Amino acid sequence: NDIKKHTTTKGSKKRIATTSLAGCFGCHMSLLDIDLGLLDVIELVDIHKSPLTDIKKFTERCDIGLIEGGCCNTDNVEVLREFRKNCDILISVGECAIWGGLPAMRNTVPLEACLSEAYLNSMTSEEGETIIPNHEDIPKILNNVYANHDVVKIDYHIPGCPPNANHIWNVVKHILFEEEYTIAYSEFKYD
């Protein structure tokens, strides 16, 4: 348990932000899994930009950014860089964020073959279908799915799929308030 001490933004109530990149939202569901414990958490922290609050833009700097999912398209990269710019500490939460997770299984197949299988040759493709979606408003798919630390500096990783809810919040409280805790092996959760 050698988490380093960090300087956080001033003020008694700390701010966190969260986002889901190439993930399944399971890590965000886990964040909510502390049930009434959430009432204690929101006494300590404000949740700023996040799918949980539906706040879309950073208007204030945040102490911690929790990132679910890795980077599979140009939008993921842009959002991740925005989080790096606006958060003091970035944490990759869950296997998709840490190494790409399930979406990274496509890294073993060339992108073209992957898109053809999904859009032209799948069981639900229409006869004679020839179009792979491609429009300037649609984020470009990257050749590979990348771990977040391949794109920006990540300060901490919380393993699991999804990580146990108490584990996530214990890490957040430890970083923000230096609260002591230990992680039991059984807390590493892979559902």
Ligand code: SF4
């Ligand atoms: Fe979903 Fe697991 Fe990836 Fe979290 S780590 S986004 S729960 S697949």
